[in-house]
Structures are given as structure tokens and as C-alpha cells.
Amino acid sequence: MPKRLICPFGQNNLLHTLSAADRTLIEPHLQHVDMDRRMVMEGPNKPVEHIYFLKSGVGSTVASSESGRRIEVGLFGCEGMSGTSVVLQTAHSSFEVFMQISGEGFAIEADKMRGLLEQSPSMQRHLLRYVQTLMTQTSQTALSNGQCKLEERLARWLLMCHDRINGDVMELTHEFLSVMLGVRRAGVTVAIHMLEGKGLIRARRGEIVILDREGLENDAQNSYGVPETEYARVIGFDRPDA
Structure with a gap:
């Protein structure tokens, strides 16, 4: 079963799908x-x-409490960007955002980005559509965390990471997964063993290999797919002037 997010090879899809005029600006x-x-x-x-x-790579957006508890509320890769608070015209972030899988990308100063968004309403509309897809992803994550079994949540999360990497191997530790899913490491270990037992993944020290994507989608049930469909509808993967 194919991945849901198909970015142009070696490119960021948000930049790729800007109009020619906006690409020239940025x-x-x-x-x-x-x-x-x-x-x-x-x-x-x-x-x-x-x-x-x-x-390339995968970025993670994590919320934390005053007591130090942390849980992932969003992730992005070649389809997205950090700094959405700037798109929403606020100066500060409410979250911790960091790389969970290494990669490469492009950086732009926040002040320069603010100026470009003021200069180009079409660029602002484009990036606001991306914020809409993130809101959809966050709402589905909340629904999954509240309604789904840990095994289903792990399957969903692995699928979302798989969408954003090249190949089938992800460098992930149980400790990292426990933060992403907001559960203890022991719970992550049990969920991984359940998916391994079904032949869907193979876990090695510091990495997870996807063996059966279709089986993972079946295991995730309806918790996976809504944000990906929304992204394809709102942003797409083709240049508007192509």
C-alpha cells in the first residue's frame, strides 16, 4: 500500500506548491x-x-505541563514547516518543536517571513491552509489518544512517520516513543511486541522497520488517514502553474 504523502523528491512540498511569483519572493x-x-x-x-x-526527516511538536509531563501533539516532514505561530501573526511558540528523525531543510528568519507574508497575501493564504491541516491532525491525535488502544495509536504514529521518510527504516527508541505517545516505556514495549507478533514491523536496537504497511493501516483502523486526506485536498502535491 503506497504512502499517503508524496513530496517531490528532495523538495519541501509547501514551497513546491507556492505560485511561481511567491517562490521567487521567498x-x-x-x-x-x-x-x-x-x-x-x-x-x-x-x-x-x-x-x-x-x-527530509521528521519534526515533532510537543506540549508539556508544569510537572514535566510531555506528549506529542503534531508532527511534520517534507510536507510542512515549523513556525506556524508566525503565520498566525504571533511572536512566541506555545510548544517545543524539535527533530525526531534527522534530515535537512531550509531556514528563513522569522522577521523576514513576516515581511514576506505582509507583502504577499497569496503566500499567507497558502500557509494558512497548511495550518488548517495541522489543526485537523491535532484534533485526530486527541481523538486517537482518548479513544484508541495503545496498539492502534502506535500503528497510526508509525504510519505518519513512514509517510515522511524515504524507505522503511526509522531511527526510534522506546524512550522517544514513550514521549510521543504519552505513555510509559513498558507500555510502548508491549505495543511494539504486539505489532511485531503480527509481522507488521521489526524492532531492532534504536530503530523500527516497517514490514507490512497495509497491515499497519488495518491495525490503526479509522485513527489514520483523515489529516492526510485533508492535506491532499487543501494543499495537494502539484504546482499551481505546472
Whole structure:
């Protein structure tokens, strides 16, 4: 079964699907960056200094409580960007945003991005549509966390990561997964063993290999697919002037 997010090879799809005029505006201000695992893009309640458009890898948006509890509320890869608070015309991030799987991308200064959005209403509309897809993803994550078994939640999360990487191998530890899913490591271990027992994945030290994507989608049931469909509808994968 094919992946749901098909970005142009080596490109960020949000940039790719801008109009030709908007690409001409933004491209001189983009700086190529290598993005290592755990690289921090935003800190909670701190000013956003740079916005990142990923070409590869996976970024994670994590909410935390005063007591130190953390859970992932969103993720993005070559289809998306960090810094959505800037698109919404606020200066500070409410979340921690960092790389969970290393990759590369483009960076632009937040102040420069604000200027471009004021200059180009069409660019602002385009990125606001992306914010809409993130809102859909976050709402589905909340629904999944509240209604689904841990095994289903893990299957959904692995599918979402799989959509955003090249190949079938993901560098992920049980500790990292426990933060992403908001559960103890022991619970993650049990869920991984259940998916392994069905032949859907293979877990090795520090990585997970997807063996049966169709089986994972069946295991995730209806918890997976809504945000991906919304992204295809609202953003798509083809240039408007192609």
C-alpha cells in the first residue's frame, strides 16, 4: 500500500506548491541547513527566531505541563514547516518543536517571513491552509489518544512517520516513543511486541522497520488517514502553474 504523502523528491512540498511569483519572493531568503536528531526549532513560550521547511526527516511538536509531563501533539516532514505561530501573526511558540528523525531543510528568519507574508497575501493564504491541516491532525491525535488502544495509536504514529521518510527504516527508541505517545516505556514495549507478533514491523536496537504497511493501516483502523486526506485536498502535491 503506497504512502499517503508524496513530496517531490528532495523538495519541501509547501514551497513546491507556492505560485511561481511567491517562490521567487521567498527563495533568495532560504538557507539550506542540516537538521540533526533532537535539534530544537522552537522552545515553549519563547520567540520564534527561524522557520524551517523540511526536505527530509521528521519534526515533532510537543506540549508539556508544569510537572514535566510531555506528549506529542503534531508532527511534520517534507510536507510542512515549523513556525506556524508566525503565520498566525504571533511572536512566541506555545510548544517545543524539535527533530525526531534527522534530515535537512531550509531556514528563513522569522522577521523576514513576516515581511514576506505582509507583502504577499497569496503566500499567507497558502500557509494558512497548511495550518488548517495541522489543526485537523491535532484534533485526530486527541481523538486517537482518548479513544484508541495503545496498539492502534502506535500503528497510526508509525504510519505518519513512514509517510515522511524515504524507505522503511526509522531511527526510534522506546524512550522517544514513550514521549510521543504519552505513555510509559513498558507500555510502548508491549505495543511494539504486539505489532511485531503480527509481522507488521521489526524492532531492532534504536530503530523500527516497517514490514507490512497495509497491515499497519488495518491495525490503526479509522485513527489514520483523515489529516492526510485533508492535506491532499487543501494543499495537494502539484504546482499551481505546472
